[in-house]
Amino acid sequence: MAPPQRLVDALHAGARITVLTGAGVSAASGVPTFRGAGGLWKTYRPEQLATPEAFARDPRLVWEWYDWRRQRVASCEPNPAHHVLAAWTRRFPHLTLITQNVDGLHERAGATRVLRMHGSIWEVGCWHGCASAPRRWRDETVPFPELPPPCPHCGGPLRPGVVWFGEPLDEQVLARCLEAAASAEVFFTVGTSSVVYPAAGLLDVARRHGALTVEINPDDTPSSEGIDVRMRERAEVALVELDRALAAG
Ligand code: NAD
Helix, strand or coil: CCCCHHHHHHCCCCCCEEEEECCHHHHCCCCCCCCCCCCCECCECHHHHCCHHHHHHCHHHHHHHHHHHHHHHHCCCCCHHHHHHHHHHHHCCCEEEEECCCCCHHHHCCCCCEEECCEEEEEEEECCCCCCCCCCEECCCCCCCCCCCECCCCCCEEEEEECCCCCCCCHHHHHHHHHHHHHCCEEEEECCCCCCCCCCHHHHHHHHCCCEEEEECCCCCCCCCCCCEEECCCHHHHHHHHHHHHHCC
């Protein structure tokens, strides 16, 4: 389906564009979404594992899940949706790419200036926040020989460098996301179920400030109503079509 001309026209070189992505963008790469088929690990729902309380109760169990996800993501490749968005970060100087994903696939596709709202599965931090360790650092070991992996500074458990349910977002990252939403002329929400806040609220901010809003998702979401341009399509298809339409002028 050809993208609407008013969207193509809005994506001119000087346009302020903000793109918010969620797990659906990585689905075609083989990374399961939380709410889709394959999202469950053993019999646990993500909400039972991705919390500080779950980690305090059973750090080994939570790490087994993250170790499984890290192994899975390590064997995945960016898909055409990641590649189009990566090309757009170079093509549009005023584009901000915000992701809720922790898999690092936008960066692997070559995207620059990615705002990661929920951290990275490839980062770790000291669970006790020991004074000698930085808050977060990169560690791509897969699989870890010991779970939970020990903090190299204090020997206590490491934690995954992601934002868990119930934890606050990095204030600076959130401020930049809010600014990008408020100043957007075009705001895309791509492959997200729009139920996890504050990410889901960015669309409202953009709308209140007059952005043209675009949703790319094969299914309806709580945000679908009131969207200006609804592309009921998978991200890896819709973004390629849109990119072609841009190239055609
Ligand atoms: P979600 O699992 O709640 O929703 C995924 C959405 O993607 C659904 O609305 C679904 O209809 C849509 N979708 C499925 N396939 C698609 C495709 N090919 N193209 C476009 N859309 C598609 O994910 P969420 O909204 O991102 O929120 C869940 C939280 O889980 C986020 O905070 C995120 O950090 C985390 N998460 C991350 C990853 C990852 O890093 N890849 C994976 C799972 C969950």
